[in-house]
Amino acid sequence: MPHAPRPKSVGLHKGEPAPGVAKVDPIIVADGITRTFGGLTAVNVEHLEIPRNAITALIGPNGAGKTTLFNLLTGFDKPDTGSWTFDGKSLSNVPAYRVARMGQVRTFQLTKALGLLTVLENMKLGAKGQTGENFFQGLFPALWRKQDKEIEQKALDLLVKFKLDAKKDDFAASLSGGQRKLLEMARALMSDPVLVMLDEPMAGVNPALTQSLLDKILDLKDEGMTVLFVEHDMHMVRHIADWVIVMAEGQVVAEGPPLEVMQNPAVIDAYLGAHQEIDLGELTGRYTPEGKN
């Protein structure tokens, strides 16, 4: 069944789209962030704002610094310099677990160890603020059981939504690539995030499941969340992103609405070098570009 296209969020920025452009309602504001590894500057971002309640794609060639920036924003790595806020609160020196509790959550690849847990157990791991974490578990077992039931119900509801309920007792390792990506996203939602950060949500996903994943990401925005994702699949970026930020050699080299950004010569240079005649949107062959459906 064909899906009705969902409207893109527009009017997110103030003034001409250019690296560091101010946003009308930013959820993340970063300044002067650098991260070096030995002599290599992996990230050097002067100013960056991520728009709230929109879907922003972070793109760029291999080694551009996208993953490093993700790690810095989520507290998994520390910058050499710089500061940034999430929802107006400073996140400098805030450890990853507290960043997550504040509502900024990233997905994790299903590691070997998590593959040995069932799908439902994986979901329950994503819950936050569990009373069972402290000694009250011993003092108030009834309270702990009640909370455990609530967490389980929430996990089951999300699994239904992500069409993984039939798999709840299977080992997570037995899931297909696309189902794993769905589980990673569903697990992130267990903690009621405000900002969801997805690292290559389409990597390894069978085309049969791509539409379902795209719909789930669009749903997050409809439910009021903000999405920031790193992705190499240009069709996906064009299809669902409201805003695109392009990195190359550690810097933000362009940002703007997807169709405009993909025609920007700096972006074409960064990606394609000499092959400038190639349409970025046609690189992967996965989607029909918008307007050509």
Ligand SMILES: Nc1ncnc2c1ncn2[C@@H]1O[C@H](COP(=O)(O)OP(=O)(O)OP(=O)(O)O)[C@@H](O)[C@H]1O
């Ligand atoms: N822990 C590390 N130690 C040394 N160098 C690193 C480390 N992490 C990243 N780098 C280097 O920093 C640069 C940016 O890497 P990063 O992984 O952030 O890029 P990326 O844009 O995510 O690339 P890809 O699209 O290939 O995932 C690369 O040159 C990489 O080799």
